[in-house]
Amino acid sequence: MTITQIQAKKGVEKITAITAYDALFGKIFDNEVDFILVGDSLSHSFGGNSDTLSIGIDEMIYHTKAVCKGVKESLVVGDMSFGSYCNESEALKNAIRFYKETNAGAIKLEGGLNRVGIVKSIINEGVAVMGHIGLMPQFARSEGGYKIKGKSEESANRLKEEALALQEAGVFAIVLEGVKHEVATEITQMLSIPTIGIGSGVHCDGQILVWSDAFGFFTEFKPKFVRRYLEGEALLKGAIREYVKDVKNQNFPNLDESY
Ligand code: KIV
Secondary structure (H helix, E strand, O other): OHHHHHHHHOOOOOOOEEEEOHHHHHHHHHOOOHHHHHOOHHHHHHOOOOOOOOOOOOHHHHHHHHHHHHHHOOEEEEEOOOOOOOOHHHHHHHHHHHHHHHHOOOOEEEEEEHHHHHHEEEEEHHEEEEEEEEEHHHHHHOOOOOOOEEOOOHHHHHHHHHHHHHHHHHHOOEEEOEOOHHHHHHHHHHHHOOOEEOOOOOOEEEEEHHHHHOOOOOOOOHHHHHOOOOOOOHHHHHHHHHHHHHHOOOOOOOOHHHH
């Protein structure tokens, strides 16, 4: 799946996406979705941290590399970690690392008007960029929590301005996270590039979910926008208990499972 093929889906069919953080799950999701995001949600969902801020660029590159090994068909997008694109030279250096050290087809970074210069430089250097506006988890600590965007006219106008500026800067798609669905619909209609929604309603051009949320492995809390397609934690708990029981009862391994 190429960036051009993803863009061609706008207005034709919905774009599908999920996160993955390793080769094993990259392989499972490959060819089932249009793109796989190696999100910095890794820090929160798998790293045991309370937010996405503590993960570094080396870790993001390590995990993106792993996902790329498992993925043959879907586009892989690597997330720029907090602090890895705070100025143009850092941003360029780290974005280029994704292309040099992994097979990712694009990188994603959070931010609107404040990132336009950085986005342009990265794209000028030949690295494809996906934007991310609305609720930006990298800003959750400074904003005092995860805040839904587009509730006021001012916020809605700001989002529209940011979306247009990012499109103008050359991003190939924009993630709209936690944006009031009416505003996300307007932005989607306004742009010629696809919008990828997460908690932003059905009228975005595509949808993305964090896999451990969608499949019931991350159960600390369930945001309103998550639909669970599997009760993964319960299934896995059942399986580990079966295994432990079999070991204790000397029911595992049997002769066929022994050398
Ligand atoms: O880090 C992530 O997984 C993301 C998605 C939720 C869009 O940015």
